[in-house]
Amino acid sequence: MSGTATDDDEILDGVYRALCNHGYADLTMQDIADECEKSTSLLHYHYDTKDDLLVAFLDGIITDYEQRLAGETERPPEQRLVTFLARFVFEPSEGHRESFHLALLEMRSQGPFDERIRDRLERSDTVLRETAAEILRDGVETGVFDPVDPDRTAALLVAALDGARTRQITLGDGQPDGSYTRVVVEELLAQVVDPLLGAGVDRPTLDTVLGDLERDEERS
Amino acid sequence: MSGTATDDDEILDGVYRALCNHGYADLTMQDIADECEKSTSLLHYHYDTKDDLLVAFLDGIITDYEQRLAGETERPPEQRLVTFLARFVFEPSEGHRESFHLALLEMRSQGPFDERIRDRLERSDTVLRETAAEILRDGVETGVFDPVDPDRTAALLVAALDGARTRQITLGDGQPDGSYTRVVVEELLAQVVDPLLGAGVDRPTLDTVLGDLERDEERS
Amino acid sequence: MSGTATDDDEILDGVYRALCNHGYADLTMQDIADECEKSTSLLHYHYDTKDDLLVAFLDGIITDYEQRLAGETERPPEQRLVTFLARFVFEPSEGHRESFHLALLEMRSQGPFDERIRDRLERSDTVLRETAAEILRDGVETGVFDPVDPDRTAALLVAALDGARTRQITLGDGQPDGSYTRVVVEELLAQVVDPLLGAGVDRPTLDTVLGDLERDEERS
Amino acid sequence: MSGTATDDDEILDGVYRALCNHGYADLTMQDIADECEKSTSLLHYHYDTKDDLLVAFLDGIITDYEQRLAGETERPPEQRLVTFLARFVFEPSEGHRESFHLALLEMRSQGPFDERIRDRLERSDTVLRETAAEILRDGVETGVFDPVDPDRTAALLVAALDGARTRQITLGDGQPDGSYTRVVVEELLAQVVDPLLGAGVDRPTLDTVLGDLERDEERS
DNA sequence: AATGAATGAGTTTTCATTCAT
DNA sequence: CATGAATGAAAACTCATTCAT
Numbered sequence: 001m002s003g004t005a006t007d008d009d010e011i012l013d014g015v016y017r018a019l020c021n022h023g024y025a026d027l028t029m030q031d032i033a034d035e036c037e038k039s040t041s042l043l044h045y046h047y048d049t050k051d052d053l054l055v056a057f058l059d060g061i062i063t064d065y066e067q068r069l070a071g072e073t074e075r076p077p078e079q080r081l082v083t084f085l086a087r088f089v090f091e092p093s094e095g096h097r098e099s100f101h102l103a104l105l106e107m108r109s110q111g112p113f114d115e116r117i118r119d120r121l122e123r124s125d126t127v128l129r130e131t132a133a134e135i136l137r138d139g140v141e142t143g144v145f146d147p148v149d150p151d152r153t154a155a156l157l158v159a160a161l162d163g164a165r166t167r168q169i170t171l172g173d174g175q176p177d178g179s180y181t182r183v184v185v186e187e188l189l190a191q192v193v194d195p196l197l198g199a200g201v202d203r204p205t206l207d208t209v210l211g212d213l214e215r216d217e218e219r220s
Numbered sequence: 221m222s223g224t225a226t227d228d229d230e231i232l233d234g235v236y237r238a239l240c241n242h243g244y245a246d247l248t249m250q251d252i253a254d255e256c257e258k259s260t261s262l263l264h265y266h267y268d269t270k271d272d273l274l275v276a277f278l279d280g281i282i283t284d285y286e287q288r289l290a291g292e293t294e295r296p297p298e299q300r301l302v303t304f305l306a307r308f309v310f311e312p313s314e315g316h317r318e319s320f321h322l323a324l325l326e327m328r329s330q331g332p333f334d335e336r337i338r339d340r341l342e343r344s345d346t347v348l349r350e351t352a353a354e355i356l357r358d359g360v361e362t363g364v365f366d367p368v369d370p371d372r373t374a375a376l377l378v379a380a381l382d383g384a385r386t387r388q389i390t391l392g393d394g395q396p397d398g399s400y401t402r403v404v405v406e407e408l409l410a411q412v413v414d415p416l417l418g419a420g421v422d423r424p425t426l427d428t429v430l431g432d433l434e435r436d437e438e439r440s
Numbered sequence: 441m442s443g444t445a446t447d448d449d450e451i452l453d454g455v456y457r458a459l460c461n462h463g464y465a466d467l468t469m470q471d472i473a474d475e476c477e478k479s480t481s482l483l484h485y486h487y488d489t490k491d492d493l494l495v496a497f498l499d500g501i502i503t504d505y506e507q508r509l510a511g512e513t514e515r516p517p518e519q520r521l522v523t524f525l526a527r528f529v530f531e532p533s534e535g536h537r538e539s540f541h542l543a544l545l546e547m548r549s550q551g552p553f554d555e556r557i558r559d560r561l562e563r564s565d566t567v568l569r570e571t572a573a574e575i576l577r578d579g580v581e582t583g584v585f586d587p588v589d590p591d592r593t594a595a596l597l598v599a600a601l602d603g604a605r606t607r608q609i610t611l612g613d614g615q616p617d618g619s620y621t622r623v624v625v626e627e628l629l630a631q632v633v634d635p636l637l638g639a640g641v642d643r644p645t646l647d648t649v650l651g652d653l654e655r656d657e658e659r660s
Numbered sequence: 661m662s663g664t665a666t667d668d669d670e671i672l673d674g675v676y677r678a679l680c681n682h683g684y685a686d687l688t689m690q691d692i693a694d695e696c697e698k699s700t701s702l703l704h705y706h707y708d709t710k711d712d713l714l715v716a717f718l719d720g721i722i723t724d725y726e727q728r729l730a731g732e733t734e735r736p737p738e739q740r741l742v743t744f745l746a747r748f749v750f751e752p753s754e755g756h757r758e759s760f761h762l763a764l765l766e767m768r769s770q771g772p773f774d775e776r777i778r779d780r781l782e783r784s785d786t787v788l789r790e791t792a793a794e795i796l797r798d799g800v801e802t803g804v805f806d807p808v809d810p811d812r813t814a815a816l817l818v819a820a821l822d823g824a825r826t827r828q829i830t831l832g833d834g835q836p837d838g839s840y841t842r843v844v845v846e847e848l849l850a851q852v853v854d855p856l857l858g859a860g861v862d863r864p865t866l867d868t869v870l871g872d873l874e875r876d877e878e879r880s
Numbered sequence: 881a882a883t884g885a886a887t888g889a890g891t892t893t894t895c896a897t898t899c900a901t
Numbered sequence: 902c903a904t905g906a907a908t909g910a911a912a913a914c915t916c917a918t919t920c921a922t
Binding site: 022023024025026102105106108109110111112113121122125152153155156158159160161162163164166167169170171180183184186187188191192195 | 242243245329330331332341372373375378379381382384386387389391400403404407408412415
């Protein structure tokens with residue numbers, strides 16, 4: 001089912017760009033073929049059906065995402081938590097990243113009608129939510145955070161982050177001071193995270209962490 | 221372009237049901253026609269294009285929504301705020317309402333590609349966010365709430381509500397203790413709203429308000 | 441099948457205008473209804489089918505035409521012949537008359553596929569050709585014209601007139617000196633009619649006759 | 661947009677036959693597909709829209725026609741003129757050719773409503789008229805023809821030929837002695853061309869030329 | 881490995897016509 | 902008389918998919 005790694009990658013890149021430019025509902029195999037400058041026949045040679053291709057695309061981006069979340073277990077909880085939140089901040093000007101989230105959102109709305117898509121989305125969600133809960137649990141256990149229900153607080157955080165992203169994507173930037181995602185993350189830090197910090201615990205500022213993330217990205 | 225109110229309503233009801241059963245991406249005029257037991261020709265007789273019909277549908281539900289939000293300005297802010305939050309709570313079992321929100325979500329993801337849809341969504345969003353900000357501003361002015369930036373807190377609340385709804389819709393009910401929306405609203409009340417309340421101010425419980433809302437709905 | 445004379449007339453006028461504005465191939469009942477500001481239902485009330493309506497329209501204009509051709513039998517053949525030719529001259533600027541001939545042409549091209557239309561067109565053609573032949577026969581018998589075969593010469597005249605009209609309608613006015621119809625009629629007079637005139641016979645000039653026709657039209 | 665010459669040709673042949681059998685006004689993509697035994701999808705694969713296909717068809721036949729008109733410049737003017745006229749003669753029995761001219765006539769009546777069709781028709785007309793004028797000009801210069809205005813006489817000839825063809829097509833064969841086109845061409849030769857011939861110039865007879873044309877056609 | 885040709889099933893849309901009022 | 906509502910049949914066009922090469 002999969003040919004040269006390069007070929008597949010070019011095709012999945014095509015899916016990405018096509019999704020950004022046309023949206024899920026209007027996405028055709030031809031759109032994808034155009035974006036990667038191949039023929040639709042070739043797409044079918046690599047992936048039996050359109051659905052297969054879309055699922056493979058989802059798998060790809062989700063795996064990417066999981067890999068980025070992992071491997072940070074050594075740092076202190078309060079730092080990991082801020083990083084977790086900071087990852088969701090993006091500027092409306094970053095048309096690139098915005099489109100990507102939009103593509104994901106569209107696939108999400110398709111989940112209920114496509115079992116295989118739904119499976120991937122659920123896995124992705126589980127990872128996300130458990131990562132947050134895990135950080136909180138860690139913090140509570142080590143006394144960095146006041147005792148809270150990690151699952152419920154994780155639910156709140158993830159919901160707010162997700163909602164902020166969705167709104168910023170679908171509604172554009174109507175915010176006066178900064179992007180929607182930034183405002184929400186700042187408020188989450190001030191109104192939810194800070195009251196949680198144990199006595200004498202200091203968390204890194206959002207800007208510090210954002211700077212770190214940016215530097216990491218540039219290196220890869 | 222619009223005939224009897226009743227006629228149009230039957231058609232828009234058909235759109236509603238068709239959206240719930242098929243989703244936006246796969247919605248055909250035939251699906252809608254089937255749901256309202258009319259011919260596709262008739263749909264085109266009343267609405268020139270599919271897009272026209274969908275836009276009319278959006279207009280309808282948004283107007284409905286706005287009317288429901290209005291007319292509550294007399295009650296005290298803390299009560300209005302809880303009601304505002306409570307409106308977003310629903311159980312996964314309510315397949316009906318869930319499907320509807322899903323359909324809306326799909327239309328939202330279509331926004332960036334359809335100007336007319338985008339316009340409606342933006343108007344709807346503005347109303348929602350300003351309603352929340354308005355309640356908060358009221359409360360701050362009357363001393364019911366501690367001084368906060370109403371716009372930023374409204375952004376947080378709306379994002380969390382929206383995200384909770386989206387996740388509950390797209391991911392099904394994986395929650396151990398109650399629906400995702402309920403968990404998030406409860407946490408918002410506990411972690412965001414309660415710290416906001418001025419000394420001596422009591423807010424109604426979520427269950428009380430949910431009961432009230434249910435009673436209201438049954439009456440109409 | 442026919443209501444008030446006035447109603448029918450308004451409808452047939454609508455057919456005329458619709459035909460001019462949309463062409464036969466794209467003509468819809470709605471186009472006609474729009475032009476006469478009535479409903480399509482009313483059209484069907486007066487004429488059972490679209491075809492019926494079109495046939496009635498053809499009948500109307502053909503009858504008009506025949507009436508104009510008749511009643512000139514008393515004048516001398518050479519005068520009648522020039523008048524016959526002159527009737528075909530029109531300026532490209534007369535958008536009105538041009539459209540009308542176009543409408544007729546379109547119905548003509550539909551003849552082979554519609555028996556009832558074909559019948560009308562054939563009757564109209566017979567009248568036209570026999571009128572020309574009759575004039576020529578008259579002239580030959582009275583010695584005004586040299587002996588020619590009236591039928592064959594009539595065929596030539598009618599073909600040239602018809603062709604000129606068609607070309608002027610469908611191709612617009614690319615002619616350097618005057619309209620296409622005028623050029624052809626002038627050449628017919630010079631190259632076909634004049635060599636036919638018996639010794640000492642004078643025919644009226646084209647301009648004289650055109651002036652007469654114009655005056656006649658204004659009176660009605 | 662164009663594949664193998666053969667493929668496209670089969671489709672354009674289908675257009676030809678479909679036009680003959682159904683006429684322009686009632687022509688559907690399905691009709692064309694049936695005639696060339698392909699699917700409508702394939703037609704759309706090769707030509708984006710019905711209009712594109714029709715325009716390509718027009719382009720094809722006009723180019724054919726132009727090529728046939730060219731390459732005869734070496735022969736003497738009186739012979740070329742008779743050939744020019746003879747090309748318009750056809751028998752009503754040739755249902756085939758008749759239908760084709762009918763189809764063309766229908767497209768002509770569509771010209772005023774379709775810019776791209778109009779463009780092609782105008783080009784075709786220009787070629788035709790200038791070919792006739794060119795022959796006449798040649799003959800006048802070399803003394804084969806008496807001095808006449810080549811443009812005006814060309815207009816007369818073309819109009820008569822066109823009209824004859826149109827009438828024969830749309831009205832069927834009501835002629836007693838031979839086809840309408842033959843009668844008109846014969847009369848044009850006798851009444852217009854012969855008086856034009858310089859002293860001592862002989863022109864070929866119509867039958868001779870018709871025989872030649874027929875032989876040419878069989879060879880290809 | 882890659883493509884152009886080909887298609888069937890389906891989609892939106894059009895339109896003459898009918899019918900209840 | 903006159904109309905708006907309603908529809909069935911058919912139109913152009915789309916698109917995922919297949920297949921020969």
